[in-house]
Amino acid sequence: MTKHWLMLIVGAFFEVLWVTGMKHSTSWLEVLLTLVAIIISFYALIRASEALPVGTAYAVFVGLGTTGTIIVSSLLFGESFSLVKGLLLAILLAGVLGLKIITGKKG
Amino acid sequence: MSWIYLLIAGFFEILGVGSISRYNQKKDSLSLLILILMFGCSFLFLQLAMRVLPMGMSYAIWTGIGTSGGALLGMLFFKESKDWRRLLCIALVLGAVIGLKLVG
Numbered sequence: 001m002t003k004h005w006l007m008l009i010v011g012a013f014f015e016v017l018w019v020t021g022m023k024h025s026t027s028w029l030e031v032l033l034t035l036v037a038i039i040i041s042f043y044a045l046i047r048a049s050e051a052l053p054v055g056t057a058y059a060v061f062v063g064l065g066t067t068g069t070i071i072v073s074s075l076l077f078g079e080s081f082s083l084v085k086g087l088l089l090a091i092l093l094a095g096v097l098g099l100k101i102i103t104g105k106k107g
Numbered sequence: 108m109s110w111i112y113l114l115i116a117g118f119f120e121i122l123g124v125g126s127i128s129r130y131n132q133k134k135d136s137l138s139l140l141i142l143i144l145m146f147g148c149s150f151l152f153l154q155l156a157m158r159v160l161p162m163g164m165s166y167a168i169w170t171g172i173g174t175s176g177g178a179l180l181g182m183l184f185f186k187e188s189k190d191w192r193r194l195l196c197i198a199l200v201l202g203a204v205i206g207l208k209l210v211g
Contacts, residue, residue, distance in 0.1 A: 056197065057127075058124050059196075091202070092200055
């Protein structure tokens with residue numbers, strides 16, 4: 001079970017890479033790397049869904065991907081980070097944590 | 108027309124999520140092809156919608172349709188848990204993602 005949650009984190013990590021790549025790619029090499037990141041991220045999502053309910057897996061995949069994208073755009077690309085964003089991120093992570101706890105018990 | 112593109116994109120995303128389940132059950136190349144086609148169409152229509160509609164809002168609506176629809180599809184066709192705590196947590200994650208896309 002834990003292995004599959006790790007897969008979701010890997011999937012979300014590569015999701016952040018390709019979302020960033022789609023926004024900022026300027027060369028063919030970067031476009032190619034973006035495509036590779038899409039493939040790895042979906043591969044990880046599919047592997048995670050082997051054991052986790054797909055509705056849960058997809059929500060966590062999207063949620064963690066959004067979290068990462070917001071952190072990257074604040075840290076690397078200087079987008080503003082507000083109190084509202086911080087609160088929403090806290091709610092999001094609480095939801096992910098809740099899913100992890102519940103899914104462990106009942107599948 | 109852009110709104111219709113956005114709805115179509117969300118619809119293909121639901122089918123994409125469903126085809127992940129199908130692929131994991133069957134593990135054949137037809138299921139993989141369907142999976143790639145569904146997500147491919149979804150991204151294509153999202154891109155078309157985003158030419159006119161604001162990006163953050165388009166993404167929020169697209170994710171909203173796909174994630175909630177994917178969860179429903181899982182419960183209806185793949186016997187996934189209907190535990191209210193699970194649904195509440197999915198709603199929390201989804202609500203926060205939509206909020207972040209709208210304020211971001």
